[in-house]
Amino acid sequence: MDDFLEVAGRLIAVPSTADRPAELERALELVLAYVGPGFEVERFSSRGKPSALVWRTGPRPHFRVLLNGHLDVVPAPDEMFTARIEHGRMYGRGTQDMKLAALVMAGVFRDVAADLPYPVGLQLVTDEEVGGYDGTAHQIERGVSADFVVIGEQSGLRIVTGSKGILQVRLTATGTAAHAAYPWLGRNALLVLNEAIARVLDRYPVPAAEAWTTTVTVARIETGNRAVNQVPAEATAWLDIRFPPEDTAINGRDAAQVRAYLCELSGVEVVVDSLGPPHRAEPDTGFVRALRAAANEAGFSGAFLRKHGAADGRFYYAAGTDAVIFGPGGDGQHGPGEYADLSTVEPYRRALTSFLRRKIFSGVQHGS
Template identity: 65%
Template sequence: MDLLPSTERLLGIRSTADRPDDLRRALEFVLDLVGPGFTVERFEAGGKPSALVYPGEHRPHFRVLLNAHLDVVPGTDEQFRPRRDGDRLIGRGAQDMKLSALVMASVFRDTATRLPYPIGLQLVTDEEVGGRHGTRHQLDQGVTASFVVIGEHSALRVVAESKGLAAVRLHATGRAAHSAYQWLGDNAVVKLVRAVDAVLAAYPVATGEEWRTTVNVARVETGNQALNQVPADATAWLDVRFPPEDTDFTGRTPDEVAAHFAALCPPGVTVEVDHVEPPHRADLDGPDLRALQRAAREQGYSGELLRKHGAADSRFYFQRGIDAVIFGVGGDGQHGPDEYADLTTVEPYRRALVAFLEGIA
């Protein structure tokens, strides 16, 4: 609980993607909390700063890497004025994930120099906008590890699987005509609707939590602006989330995913895939994962395994064969108006991290 004043100051920093100065302020704030005596490697890509902190002069292969993101999604002015309500700390980023980040930073500060193996602290500022300029950029620069703990919220449970994502566009083309003479035209919107119907027949809208591939129709557009005209073009944007076991997506190239959707669509509809991001799965029987579960149970928590439907930076490690899990404090309201962290989980989280790091030694 000694971290509360620091957490409230960090929550007051509006570290959103469109405010580069505040991203740097948040990063420097956490680095100041870690303090001197460590090597700090600084990175920057796409205007997003990040840092890697470790003992010693030369970057090692890390036995354990603690990963935290300091950026948040946009919010109102009120959400950047944190407040307490009993055991709740309310504010943008309280649950996701500035409080966990400060716990991780303090655990690293207090244990790194006495652990008999290399440990690092990875601080990034772009997770909420894709993670490509933070975690992925550092991995591209040669950062390696055996096991990674990402401090996203989990209420001391262990997230061992999360979904991948694909951004897909369906394009329909037709022929313009006066709407009173439909037979002279070819309606692109009608084609697109049929294509979307075919996709949703293969991937129905989820009405409850299901561990399967889902497709969200995020936007539909046409260049046609006239009511009395047959539209000649239409586009639908699809957000696809898929689990590791779906081989139609996992390990596939954008061209292969495009071909998969094209096979579902009627003639006259083409498919473009902007990107395919991998899912994430840790070794469920791995000794480090089991050790982290034991550490959580020693604090009175279940340490149960969870699956995450959203994508996380853990996917970049999975892509490189590195085991990564999500393990953080409790709370609720992620990205919502009343986001909060559960303060009763803070000390157990800290003790569990320390016990895990000491236990695997």
Template identity: 60%
Template sequence: MDAEVDVEALVRRAEELIAVESVAERPAALLQALDRVLASLPPGLTVERFESGGKPSALVYAGSRRHFRAILNGHLDVVPGTPDLFRPRREGDRLHGRGAHDMKVAALVMAAVFATLAEELPVALQLVTDEEVGGLHGTAHQIARGVTADFVVIGEQSALRVVTESRGLLHARMWAGGHTAHAAYPWLGDNALLTLMGGVSAVLDRYPVPAEEQWTTTVNLARIETPNGAYNQVPDSATAWLDIRYPAGDPDLEGRSPAELARHLGDLAGLPVTVEAVSPPHRVDPGRPEVGLLQAAARAVGYSGELLRKHGAGDGRHYAAAGIDAVAFGPAGDGQHSAAEWVDVRSIAPYHGALVAFLRSLPI
């Protein structure tokens, strides 16, 4: 079967897919996006459907389920956006729209690659719809149902570089109490929000925001709230949401249990902390043969294939937790999660070619 891809036809399918507002809050749209990609595949393949937490996903392969030599993983959900972001537009070599770069185009390319090689190689196509909200009901759910492979390629944007490392993720809430009073008489109260701000500042003193890109632990203050419904009240409680990203090797955070992490952050802040979610850092040995083969495939189509670290967490961490190595490898573009998101159409054919060459180079 010919390994080339019709780029213009794929862009047209991508435009249709980008127009589907497949955000977490729209379960019908998530299913519509999944069905559109599945409809692009040839008949005769096994389509195993999953559903968890209202999020549909699928695993596609030839014949019966087995341990796969490789899995191509793509997510079809996107972060919310204004209506105009779901009206794709082409400007020269750039295709703009929500999900163009993260990662509907990559998912369609992966589907095309899989369609080429499904009968030839022991590979599978994994399509999920919840990566942007944690991946527990898509990739992690399928792994829990026995889906395994030697190696996984996730189509997250990378300009055909190979992402072998990403930071861990920790979501925590910090709480402070006080007692209320009339705002005109603040000395009669104890402002919980001021106490909370002191605790947040203490955590940020330990993990300051870098002035430029650094491979280090960072803390984002995502939200502060009180139960106040009026200006003229001293708040008697306050809560902060913290999004913490940490690399492998952080002695404070790596390998700690949620209770230990909560205790560490609470000691820094001098306030109660609860850990809502934690995922460890993800790292693949750069010397693994599959990494070298993927780099070689990227170089063969004119890209550097260099190794890359990613600051954000992805579904690779679920495979890492199961002892399965996964890398991110996607097309070129920029602006994911922003109003300026775009994918470089010129990278579609090389991306397709590199994936085909990589899979065919794998020792079976």
């Protein structure tokens, strides 16, 4: 544990944010060095975001199991890039989300990959916090495939079998400019926009408590109007929409179809800025049952969990591959008090190791 924490401290010290490509590379190289020699390493790069894929030997196989971790973090004050340990917790940016989990995955891969009777891979990416399109999605586009994927995002050794998709759009309303003293001579675009937003929220009201339903957050409203004494002729709203797999009005539709749906719903023009699918894994598959049993053996329930935030598992869901989130404990994600619960690190390592060695994989030949 002391050696692990020393390396973890060095990894936390790397300010691997999206705007620092050299630091993204440095974080990736540090974890690859932790894995050590004797493995095949395939490197990828897309729009300045490096990533890597590691496996035992020979040509890249179709993996039976793939361990996925991201090494990028959201911005933070400089002091958060110095790890500190207090009362069984390691504090710092990336401790919970998700450098420690990625490092555990790297260590488990290093220790067991060569002895397994089937191909297992380690996938390390550096762009999850800004969408994942240049890491996990890019590798899938380049032919990386697997039967089952474990993503090491924080879960307290519970198993996340579902997470919401993400849709970010702009609603744009137009009106007619006029002097503010004579508003009846114009048409206020902000009022038109407010009515459009109200129609969207009537369809997707803000829940009073946590609910597995589509949510809409009005993130920003803006107009080019700079005069107070003028009726604005245009206005734009930015919406962040999170949707579960069950929302068939959005899930399974392409950007053009989603745009048409929201145009009809809102009554104004819509631009789709980004659309990412949700993620769902069947909880009764042999892989998930084996992972749950491994969590039980490590002293945790392995209870099922659904997450409202988007993660890289959505790219595997879209490719028809089961993926789950399974990581250690902690709290304070993206906040000033982010920490990893160090009491969960060793159980997490044991659970991953036990899972990869389960009888479910007996008789599976390496390279199959």
